[in-house]
Amino acid sequence: MWDTIFPYLLSGISVGGQYALIAIGYTMVYGILRLINFAHGDVFMVAGIMMVYIVAAGVPLWVAIPLVLILTALVGFLIERVAYKPLRSAPRMSVMISAIGVSYTLQNLVLYITGGLNKQYPTIPWISETIVLGTAKTKLVTVITPVLVIVLVVALVMLINKTKIGMAMRAVSKDFETSQLMGIKINQVISATFVIGSFLAGVGSVLYFTNYTTVIQTSGAMPGLKAFVAAVFGGIGSIPGAVIGAFIIGIMENIIKGLDVILFKSGLIDKPVGLATFSDAFTFALLIIILVVKPTGLFGESAADKV
Amino acid sequence: MKSKQSKRPFIITWVVVAVIYLAVFIAEQKLPATSMLFTVLKKGATYALVAVSMNLLNGFTGIFSLGQAGFMLVGAYVYGIFTIPVELRAQVYQYYDGGLVQFTVPVVLAMIMAGLAAAFFAFLIGLPVLRLKSDYLAIATLGFAEIVRAIFQWNNLGPLTNGSNMLRLFPNFNDFNLRDADGNVTVYLSTLIPFIISGVCIFLIVLLIRSNYGRAFKAIRDDEVAAEAMGINLAHHKQLAFCISSFFAGVGGAMLAMYQTTVQAKSFTTAMTYEILLIVVIGGIGSVTGSVISSFLFVACSEWWLRFLDEKQMIGDFEVPFLRNGFRLVVFSVIIMIVVLFFRRGIMGDKELWDLGSGAKKQERRAAK
Amino acid sequence: MSKNVLRLENITMQFGGVVAINDLSMRIDEGEIVALIGPNGAGKTTAFNCITGVYEPTNGAVYFHDKVIAAAHPTGKMKRMYAGNDPEKFKGMHVQMTPDKITHMGIARTFQNIRLFKSQTAFENVLIGTHLRRTSNVFSATFHLNDKEENRNREKAMELLDIVGLADVAEEKATSLPYGKQRRLEIARALATEPTLLLLDEPAAGMNPQETIELGQFIQQIKNDFNLTVFVIEHHMDLVMGISDRIYVIEFGKQIAEGTPEEIQNNQAVIDAYLGGNDE
Numbered sequence: 001m002w003d004t005i006f007p008y009l010l011s012g013i014s015v016g017g018q019y020a021l022i023a024i025g026y027t028m029v030y031g032i033l034r035l036i037n038f039a040h041g042d043v044f045m046v047a048g049i050m051m052v053y054i055v056a057a058g059v060p061l062w063v064a065i066p067l068v069l070i071l072t073a074l075v076g077f078l079i080e081r082v083a084y085k086p087l088r089s090a091p092r093m094s095v096m097i098s099a100i101g102v103s104y105t106l107q108n109l110v111l112y113i114t115g116g117l118n119k120q121y122p123t124i125p126w127i128s129e130t131i132v133l134g135t136a137k138t139k140l141v142t143v144i145t146p147v148l149v150i151v152l153v154v155a156l157v158m159l160i161n162k163t164k165i166g167m168a169m170r171a172v173s174k175d176f177e178t179s180q181l182m183g184i185k186i187n188q189v190i191s192a193t194f195v196i197g198s199f200l201a202g203v204g205s206v207l208y209f210t211n212y213t214t215v216i217q218t219s220g221a222m223p224g225l226k227a228f229v230a231a232v233f234g235g236i237g238s239i240p241g242a243v244i245g246a247f248i249i250g251i252m253e254n255i256i257k258g259l260d261v262i263l264f265k266s267g268l269i270d271k272p273v274g275l276a277t278f279s280d281a282f283t284f285a286l287l288i289i290i291l292v293v294k295p296t297g298l299f300g301e302s303a304a305d306k307v
Numbered sequence: 308m309k310s311k312q313s314k315r316p317f318i319i320t321w322v323v324v325a326v327i328y329l330a331v332f333i334a335e336q337k338l339p340a341t342s343m344l345f346t347v348l349k350k351g352a353t354y355a356l357v358a359v360s361m362n363l364l365n366g367f368t369g370i371f372s373l374g375q376a377g378f379m380l381v382g383a384y385v386y387g388i389f390t391i392p393v394e395l396r397a398q399v400y401q402y403y404d405g406g407l408v409q410f411t412v413p414v415v416l417a418m419i420m421a422g423l424a425a426a427f428f429a430f431l432i433g434l435p436v437l438r439l440k441s442d443y444l445a446i447a448t449l450g451f452a453e454i455v456r457a458i459f460q461w462n463n464l465g466p467l468t469n470g471s472n473m474l475r476l477f478p479n480f481n482d483f484n485l486r487d488a489d490g491n492v493t494v495y496l497s498t499l500i501p502f503i504i505s506g507v508c509i510f511l512i513v514l515l516i517r518s519n520y521g522r523a524f525k526a527i528r529d530d531e532v533a534a535e536a537m538g539i540n541l542a543h544h545k546q547l548a549f550c551i552s553s554f555f556a557g558v559g560g561a562m563l564a565m566y567q568t569t570v571q572a573k574s575f576t577t578a579m580t581y582e583i584l585l586i587v588v589i590g591g592i593g594s595v596t597g598s599v600i601s602s603f604l605f606v607a608c609s610e611w612w613l614r615f616l617d618e619k620q621m622i623g624d625f626e627v628p629f630l631r632n633g634f635r636l637v638v639f640s641v642i643i644m645i646v647v648l649f650f651r652r653g654i655m656g657d658k659e660l661w662d663l664g665s666g667a668k669k670q671e672r673r674a675a676k
Numbered sequence: 677m678s679k680n681v682l683r684l685e686n687i688t689m690q691f692g693g694v695v696a697i698n699d700l701s702m703r704i705d706e707g708e709i710v711a712l713i714g715p716n717g718a719g720k721t722t723a724f725n726c727i728t729g730v731y732e733p734t735n736g737a738v739y740f741h742d743k744v745i746a747a748a749h750p751t752g753k754m755k756r757m758y759a760g761n762d763p764e765k766f767k768g769m770h771v772q773m774t775p776d777k778i779t780h781m782g783i784a785r786t787f788q789n790i791r792l793f794k795s796q797t798a799f800e801n802v803l804i805g806t807h808l809r810r811t812s813n814v815f816s817a818t819f820h821l822n823d824k825e826e827n828r829n830r831e832k833a834m835e836l837l838d839i840v841g842l843a844d845v846a847e848e849k850a851t852s853l854p855y856g857k858q859r860r861l862e863i864a865r866a867l868a869t870e871p872t873l874l875l876l877d878e879p880a881a882g883m884n885p886q887e888t889i890e891l892g893q894f895i896q897q898i899k900n901d902f903n904l905t906v907f908v909i910e911h912h913m914d915l916v917m918g919i920s921d922r923i924y925v926i927e928f929g930k931q932i933a934e935g936t937p938e939e940i941q942n943n944q945a946v947i948d949a950y951l952g953g954n955d956e
Contacts, residue, residue: 225453287450
């Protein structure tokens with residue numbers, strides 16, 4: 001039983017870690033702008049595509065990886081400046097529509113560049129190596145992901161708690177208007193948030209695509225949505241919440257993918273029932289349940305509305 | 308009296324609509340059936356209905372729902388499942404012994420069933436999610452659409468839905484053409500009929516919007532607290548708007564099935580919902596006329612007018628740069644972003660065709676003062 | 677003694693640790709104009725929100741025509757934080773009607789920070805107020821089978837606009853009207869719901885003395901014409917003293933005085949509260 005579950009659990013932890021890196025971007029942006037950045041998943045995808053083309057251009061990997069991370073952060077920065085900043089005083093629905101527009105644009109741009117073909121992600125030596133852990137044969141990236149996530153999250157939490165820009169971020173997420181009146185440079189804080197979020201999505205993309213090996217214009221949509229669900233699940237605005245939510249969703253999703261095999265091998269069912277179809281749907285069912293039962297998520301704070 | 312509106316703008320609107328329908332009918336008899344025009348008109352009519360139904364929710368009631376593709380999927384499947392001729396079922400449901408349903412219903416009934424099924428799903432999902440605030444509601448409805456997509460692809464439901472295989476061979480728009488005994492088309496109706504279906508549905512939505520319920524929806528959009536203080540039951544009215552919108556999205560789904568001639572769950576993606584949302588935005592959030600115009604423009608641009616951007620073009624010996632597969636969508640995206648950022652009111656703002664005359668008159672009156 | 681319309685019993689409203697209203701009890705009888713006054717932040721609007729179902733009180737009960745419309749006692753986390761009196765008195769009662777139900781029963785209100793339907797005309801704003809008394813359902817309304825009712829409502833809306841003196845701006849966007857007219861429009865909209873009790877939240881805010889006098893006369897006139905009982909929150913003392921039968925004064929959520937205008941004018945606690953001269 002355990003032997004059957006273990007490989008799924010392992011890839012669940014790995015995918016969960018990758019979702020976590022995307023989810024942080026969602027949760028930070030939501031915390032500050034109250035905006036679901038629908039384009040965030042596509043930034044993640046764009047990071048993957050940039051890697052493909054930069055490596056194909058002959059740039060060595062040790063240059064390419066940092067370069068991609070910097071460019072991804074830049075993409076996030078530019079999106080905010082072009083598509084969200086002009087709408088700062090517009091109704092929330094307009095900004096959300098703009099985010100959807102950006103998502104549509106990025107996907108179409110990549111479709112144009114790649115011709116809509118699956119692109120092979122470059123093999124990054126070391127982390128692509130296959131290792132055997134008990135009953136599971138996997139890539140080294142599977143084991144590295146959770147470790148890296150924890151390191152990055154600790155660094156991020158320190159940044160938010162110890163630095164000046166971090167303090168500004170906390171202030172802005174508590175009260176946008178007041179912190180503006182207190183002389184906090186709102187635009188800088190928002191830009192910083194997008195840069196950090198995109199950078200982490202870039203790291204996530206390196207890990208994710210090393211596992212899944214191909215990139216196409218729609219590659220970011222599903223991981224993006226799932227990472228968002230993870231952020232909601234953990235309590236939007238809370239970074240530890242997003243990370244824990246992401247791990248839970250990653251693990252559950254992979255267990256469901258393997259549920260047929262697991263149940264079959266343990267003799268509970270005598271033929272596969274196709275439950276793997278629901279691995280994505282499960283995430284959304286979880287979303288609806290959590291929104292109805294506890295809209296603030298696991299670690300979120302509730303805010304009362306004024307009349 | 309101020310409360311009585313002038314009838315003239317409405318008469319003009321009716322005349323415009325009648326002329327358009329007549330033009331469609333004549334064009335269909337005269338032009339070759341393969342003309343790109345008809346593809347655009349058929350798909351445009353379908354999208355117009357779906358866009359208006361989405362506008363009823365997002366624009367008129369202020370409920371930001373992203374579940375449209377899910378409701379269309381339900382409608383498309385219900386239509387397909389109940390209209391495939393019995394003798395062809397074995398062929399369609401080849402992996403499921405001809406499937407579970409072994410009868411067919413008339414096309415009109417099937418379309419109503421499509422709408423009702425979508426409305427029923429909306430009713431179920433509406434109970435929990437309509438209490439949520441704007442963006443949470445958006446993401447919950449989006450999630451719902453994904454769940455529906457998974458359910459309809461599930462192989463264990465194959466006898467009903469054909470699993471992940473496509474439904475086909477059900478009556479499509481071309482079956483509306485009248486034929487003589489030899490099977491030659493005598494009167495072309497394959498474009499006019501979708502126009503009529505879509506037109507009737509949109510007309511009903513307009514009637515609803517202009518009724519006291521429509522006013523209540525708009526009140527909720529403008530200010531929920533004040534609406535509730537005016538005795539409007541929020542839960543009831545939101546649920547009503549949600550179910551009605553989904554009903555028409557379901558009918559729109561059935562029309563899309565007819566247009567495409569096949570149905571497959573995996574094509575009803577979030578991207579489809581986004582596309583419809585963008586149509587609504589371009590047309591003007593809160594304008595039925597805007598949604599209709601923008602649907603036809605959107606479809607015409609993406610299927611026809613901007614097609615040349617996807618192919619190599621020569622001007623003399625000069626090859627125009629950038630033009631190749633996919634460029635059309637890039638141009639398209641840029642146009643959309645420009646509208647979203649700089650022309651947020653879209654083509655029509657919240658005005659309707661029949662408001663245009665009276666608006667001009669009001670300005671005249673003001674100028675006269 | 678005339679019939680009781682509204683009765684508050686031991687209402688306490690607590691937001692977390694902040695006590696907005698503390699053990700407020702009051703009664704309003706049929707045909708009265710009663711005012712609720714107090715310094716800014718005393719909890720006046722909160723009291724309105726408890727009556728109209730926007731907030732659920734932490735403790736206490738609200739009766740309208742002797743029917744309970746809200747009743748609660750501290751539960752859960754609040755049990756520990758509760759700072760009011762009588763946490764046990766309303767045990768076993770739990771009623772929380774939604775605002776629309778309460779309006780349906782006959783309580784209508786205006787808002788301190790005007791909340792008109794911004795995309796709609798003055799006429800449409802009033803017309804929406806008639807929606808709750810509809811006999812049509814969504815089908816009969818869509819197919820215009822309710823034309824009789826619809827026309828009656830339109831006439832009624834027009835009449836109400838006429839009464840508040842806004843007939844000439846019926847087709848203007850509500851939010852394009854000057855402030856004073858918006859306030860009157862809110863009153864017309866509230867009257868369209870056919871209330872027996874009208875709650876006015878600072879109706880004279882932003883009005884000049886002349887307008888305020890007119891407003892006072894206007895309130896008395898609609899009270900008589902529509903057989904209303906009026907409950908008003910107001911800062912303009914001229915208005916309050918001129919029209920009220922009785923006045924309640926609250927400070928920091930607590931009632932400090934109750935009585936006729938004369939009694940209130942001579943009440944030392946009230947004078948202290950308003951002049952801030954509570955030197956001890």
